[in-house]
Amino acid sequence: MNQIELTLFLESAVRLGIPLALAAIGETITERSGVINIGLEGSIIAGALGGALGALAFEGAGLGVLSGAMAGLLVGLVFAVFAIGLGADQIITGTAVTIGGLGMTGAIYQARFGATGTELSLPTLAPVAIPVLSEIPLVGSALFAQAPTAYFAYLMAPIAWYVLFKTAWGLELRATGEAPAAAEAAGVRVRLVRFMATLFGGAMAGIAGAHLALAHAGTFAENMSAGKGFIAIAVVVLGRWNPLLVLFAALFFGAASALQFFLQALGFDLAYQIFLAFPYVLTLAALAGWVGKSRAPAALALPWEPHR
Amino acid sequence: MSAGIAPARAREAALLGLGAVTLTLGAGAVLLLLGGYDPVAAGASMLRGSIGSWNTFVSITLVRSVPLLFAGLAVALAFRAGVWNIGAEGQLYAGAVGGVWVALTFTGLPSLLLLPAVLLASCLAGGLWALVPTLMRLRLGIGEVITTILMNFVGIYMAAWMVHGPLQEQRGVFPQTDRIVEAARLPALIPGTRLHIGFGLALVIAAVLAVMFRRTRLGFQIRAVGASPQAAAVAGRIDPARVIFISFLASGAIAGLAGGAEVSGLTYALYEDLSDGWGYTAIAVALLGGLRPGGVVVTAIFFGALQAGAGAMQRDAGIPAAWVDVVEALVILAVLGLDRVRAARAAAPTGEGGA
Numbered sequence: 201m202n203q204i205e206l207t208l209f210l211e212s213a214v215r216l217g218i219p220l221a222l223a224a225i226g227e228t229i230t231e232r233s234g235v236i237n238i239g240l241e242g243s244i245i246a247g248a249l250g251g252a253l254g255a256l257a258f259e260g261a262g263l264g265v266l267s268g269a270m271a272g273l274l275v276g277l278v279f280a281v282f283a284i285g286l287g288a289d290q291i292i293t294g295t296a297v298t299i300g301g302l303g304m305t306g307a308i309y310q311a312r313f314g315a316t317g318t319e320l321s322l323p324t325l326a327p328v329a330i331p332v333l334s335e336i337p338l339v340g341s342a343l344f345a346q347a348p349t350a351y352f353a354y355l356m357a358p359i360a361w362y363v364l365f366k367t368a369w370g371l372e373l374r375a376t377g378e379a380p381a382a383a384e385a386a387g388v389r390v391r392l393v394r395f396m397a398t399l400f401g402g403a404m405a406g407i408a409g410a411h412l413a414l415a416h417a418g419t420f421a422e423n424m425s426a427g428k429g430f431i432a433i434a435v436v437v438l439g440r441w442n443p444l445l446v447l448f449a450a451l452f453f454g455a456a457s458a459l460q461f462f463l464q465a466l467g468f469d470l471a472y473q474i475f476l477a478f479p480y481v482l483t484l485a486a487l488a489g490w491v492g493k494s495r496a497p498a499a500l501a502l503p504w505e506p507h508r
Numbered sequence: 509m510s511a512g513i514a515p516a517r518a519r520e521a522a523l524l525g526l527g528a529v530t531l532t533l534g535a536g537a538v539l540l541l542l543g544g545y546d547p548v549a550a551g552a553s554m555l556r557g558s559i560g561s562w563n564t565f566v567s568i569t570l571v572r573s574v575p576l577l578f579a580g581l582a583v584a585l586a587f588r589a590g591v592w593n594i595g596a597e598g599q600l601y602a603g604a605v606g607g608v609w610v611a612l613t614f615t616g617l618p619s620l621l622l623l624p625a626v627l628l629a630s631c632l633a634g635g636l637w638a639l640v641p642t643l644m645r646l647r648l649g650i651g652e653v654i655t656t657i658l659m660n661f662v663g664i665y666m667a668a669w670m671v672h673g674p675l676q677e678q679r680g681v682f683p684q685t686d687r688i689v690e691a692a693r694l695p696a697l698i699p700g701t702r703l704h705i706g707f708g709l710a711l712v713i714a715a716v717l718a719v720m721f722r723r724t725r726l727g728f729q730i731r732a733v734g735a736s737p738q739a740a741a742v743a744g745r746i747d748p749a750r751v752i753f754i755s756f757l758a759s760g761a762i763a764g765l766a767g768g769a770e771v772s773g774l775t776y777a778l779y780e781d782l783s784d785g786w787g788y789t790a791i792a793v794a795l796l797g798g799l800r801p802g803g804v805v806v807t808a809i810f811f812g813a814l815q816a817g818a819g820a821m822q823r824d825a826g827i828p829a830a831w832v833d834v835v836e837a838l839v840i841l842a843v844l845g846l847d848r849v850r851a852a853r854a855a856a857p858t859g860e861g862g863a
Contacts (some may be wrong), residue, residue, distance in 0.1 A: 238594075238653060278841075288844035291592050291653055295791055296840035303833025310828035311543055422830075430657045437654070473669035480661040484640070487650055 203338070209455075209462050210342035214350065215416065217454020219244070219408040221353040223432035224439065224446045225360050226404025231436055232364060233397035234377035234390075234499040238294025239279040241429025242301025243272035243402045247409025249305040252322055252420040253312075254410075261325040265349060265410045272406015273399050275301050280398040284391055287503035298429065306422045325349060325415040347415035349407060353447065356404070360443035373397060377497035380504045390504050405429065427480070434483045438490055441497065456482045521798030524850065525807065528796060528842035535838050540827070550825050557820020558813035565813075567702040571774060573812025575600065575786045577710040578766035580793030580804040581717060582634075582759045588721070588799050589755035590734040595641060595656025596763040597787025598663030599634040603764025605667050606633025608685055608771045608778040609675065611692035619691035626692050626772050627709075627765060634764015635757045637663055642756040646749050652756070660787065668780045675778065685778045694773035706769030710808075713762060714801040721801070730755055763787065784815070785833070792836045795843045811836075 223240055230237050237243075247268035254267020275297060283293040313320065325347040334344040343350075364370040375383035376393045384390050408428070413420050435453060439446030460475035537547040558569045579596040586593035607630035614622060641655040668683070670676075677686045694704040721727040729751045732740035737748035766786065771778050793811050797803030818832040 236653075238657075282841055282844055286845055286848040288848050291594075292791070292795065292840060293844060295594060295788070296837045296844070299785075299788055299792075299833050299840070300837025303830045303835075303837060306830030307543070307828045307834060310830060427657070427661050430654060430661075434654050434658065471669050471673050473665045473672060477662050477665035477669075480658045480665075484644075484655060484658050484662075487655065488644055488648055 205462075205465075207338060207341060209458055210339060211345075212461065213455035213458040214342050214346060214451060215454070216457040217451040218346065218350045218353050219411050219416070219428055220432050220435055220453055221357070221447050221450035222349065222408035222411060223405040223429060224435040224450050225353065225356050225443050226401035226408075227432055227436050228439065228441055228443050228446050229360060229364070229373070230397045230401035231500055232377045232441055232497055233373050233394045234380060234497055234502065234504070235284065235394050235398050236290050236294070236433070236501045237276065237279055237283075237398055237401055238291055238430075238433065239275065239297030239301065240294075240401070240405045240432055241298040241425050241427065242279075243275040243297075243405035244409040244412070244425040244429045244432075245301050245305045245423070246275045247272035247406030248413040248424055249309060249409075249420055250406060251410025252320060252413045255323045255414055256320075259323060261323045261414045262348075264323065264414050265325070265407060268410025268413070269403045269406040272409060273403040276399050276402015276405070279402070280395050283503070284394045284398060287505060290501045290503070302423060302425075309420060309422060320419045322414060322418055322420075324418045325411070327415075347411065349411040349415055352407070353450075357443045357447040364443065374497070377499055380499050380502075384506065389506075391506060394504070405432070408432070431479065431483055434487055437496070438486055453479060453483070518798070518800065518802070520850070521800060521803055524843065524846055525796050525798060525803065527846050528839055529810070531842040531846070532835060532838040535842075536831070536835050539834065540831070543827075545825065545827050550821050550827055553820045553824035554814075554817030556817075557824075558817035563701065564816070566698060568816040569813045570707060570809065571702050571704075571812075572815045573808045574704070574706045574710060574773070575766040575770050575783065576789055576793050576811050576815075577707070577714070577805065577808035578769060579763050579786050579790030580797065580808045581710065581714055581801060582761075582763035582766070583790045583794035584797065584799045584801065584804050585717060585730075585755055585762065586759035587794060588734045589730045589752060590737065591645075591752055591756045591759065592651070592653045593638065593641075593656055593756065593759050593763075594653055594791065595638065595659050595663075595760070595787070596766070596790045597783060597785065598656070598660035599637045599760045599763035600767040600770075600783055600787050601663040601667040602637035602767070603630035603634040604767030604771050604778055604782055605670050605675075606630045606636075606764065607768030608688060611688035611772065612675065612685060615689045615691075617691065622689075622691045623694065623772070626688075627768050630764045630768020630772075631761040632764070634767070635761040637764070638756050638760025642753060642760075645756075646753060667778065667782070671778055671780050677777075683780045687776045688772065692772055693776055694769065702774065704769070704773030706765075706773040709765070709769065711805065713765075714805050718801040726751075726754070763790075766790075789815075789836055792840045796839055 227240055250271025251264045251268030255261050255264025279293055279297045282288045283290045327345050327347055329345040334340045372388045373393055376390050380390045435449045439449040457479045460478050540547045540550055559565050582596050607626045610626045610629040641652045644650040644655050645652045671683045675685045677684055694706050697703045697705050697708050729746045732744050732746055733748045733751040740746040741748050793807045797807040814832055818829045821827045822829045
C-alpha cells in the first residue's frame, strides 16, 4: 500500500464512519436515559429523504441537513410516544418504526419521483478543508477535509461527553437510565428526560441520514440506510456508552467498510457479496470479543410508570 | 416481558387483533387520502387482488401467506420464551440456501427421500443461523436483538453470494440457481392451483405448537421463562438457559423452513431477493396473532391477502406497494397501543371507571 492509497483509504474510512458516529452519539444519550431505540434505522432513512427533499426545496444543502434532522426527530417522536408515553415494549416499537420508516420513505419517494426512481441530483454538502489541520501528513486530509457534518460529529462527541459526565443534566440523565426509581424520588421527571433524550437521538440519526444523501451519495435511494441504524446501536455497545469512545468505534467501523472497497481495488479475489457482509460479521465478532467488559445502563429497555 | 404482549385469553387476543386491524385500516385510509389517492378505489383493487375469486385467494393470497406463516410461528415461539428473535429474515435465507443445496446435490435420490432431506436441511440451516445469537446470549450475555439483526444482513449477502458464486446456474448468466429436480419439489396441496404442501406442513406445525404450549411441560416452561426467567428458575426450578436454547433454535429451524418451502414449493430455484422482508413482516404477523399459533394462522393469511392486494393496488391504482410496509408498521403500533390501553384499564382500581 503506497502513501496515496493509504490516504485514500483513510479518507473513505472517515467518510463511511461519520454517519455511524452521528447516529451512535445520539443513541448513546438515548440509551444512557434507559431507552434503546431500535427505530434508529427509521430515523436515518427519514433523515435521508428529509434531507434530500429539504435540499431541493430550499436549494441548499445546509437547510437540507436541518430538514433531515427534523425528519429524524419526527420519527423519534413516534417511537417516544409509544415506547415512553404508553410504555410499550421498546424492541417491538423500534422494529415497527424501522419498518414504517423504510416503507413510508419508499412510498413518498415513489409517489413523488416515480416507481422507476429517476436519479435525483441534489445540492451536495461539499468537503471543507480546514487550514493547517488538513495539511497534517497522512491523516490530515482524511480527518479535516470532510463535509461539515463530519466536524459536527467531532464537536458533538466531546460536548455529549461533557454534558453526560460533568453537568447536573447529565447526572439526571444517567440516573434515569440506571435507577429510575431513585431519580424520581430525587425529583427527576423520568419520562420527560427519556423523551428529550430520544428526540435528540432521533435528530442526530436524521442528520446521519442527511449526510448519507447530501455528502455521500448526492441522491436518495430507497433503503439507502442499509442497516446503519443497527450497526450504530452495536457501535454504542462497543464504545461502552461513552460518546468519545463511540466516535472512535464508529471510525473503526468506517475503516472496516472502507477495507472492502480497498481490498477489492488491490485485487483480492473475493466475491463482492462477501465484502458487503464483512462489516456485519466484524460487528458480531467485535461484540463477542469486547462486550464482556462493559455494562449497559441498568434500566435499559425497561418502561417506566411514574408513581403519583 | 412477553407476557405483556400475549393476552391471557384467546377472546381478548382476537378482540385486540380486530381492534388493531380496524385502527390500521382507518389510519391507512387517511394516509392514502393525504397522499392524494382514492382510498375506496385502493380498497376495491386490494380486495379484488386478494379475495376476488377462489383462484385468486388460493393461488395468490394463500401462497403468499406460506412463508409468513412459517416465519410468524417462528417469531411467536421465540417471543413466547422471551427471546427477541428479529432474525427470521436471515434464518429464512439460510434455510433456502440449505434446502436448495441439498436439492441440487442429491439429484439421484427418490422423492420420498429427497423431499424430507431438503426440508430437514432448511431446518438445520435456519437453526444454525440462530445458533450464533443463541450462544452469544447464553455464553457471553449479549442481547439477541442486535445480533439477530446483524445475522440477517450476513444471511442475505450469503445467499446473494451463493447465487453469484458456488450455486449459480450452469451458464453463469443470471443471479440464480438451476431449477431443482422434480423429485425435490413439494406437490400441490389443491390440484390445479399453485398452493403447495408447504401450507399444510405449516398448519401441522401450528397445531403441534398449540398443543405444546397448552399441554406439555416444555410449553409451560417456555411460557414461564418468557414471563420471568428469574421467577421460573426460583419458583419453578426451571433451567432458563436450556429453555431459551431449545426455543431459540426451534424458532430458527421453523424460520428456515419458510425459505426451504418457498424454493421447494414455489420458485424451484434460489434467487437473490427471494424474500420481500418476510422475516420482518413475521413480527407483525406474530404480534397481531397474539403470539398464539391459531391466531398466527389467521393473521398470516390476512397479511398474505394484504401483500397480494398491494400488488393489485400498484397495478390498478398506481399506489406504491411500499404502502404495505407502512400498514405493517401501523398494525404493530396499533396492537402495542391497544394492549397498553387494555393493561391500563385492567390495572385501574374499581370504582374509577374500571368496570
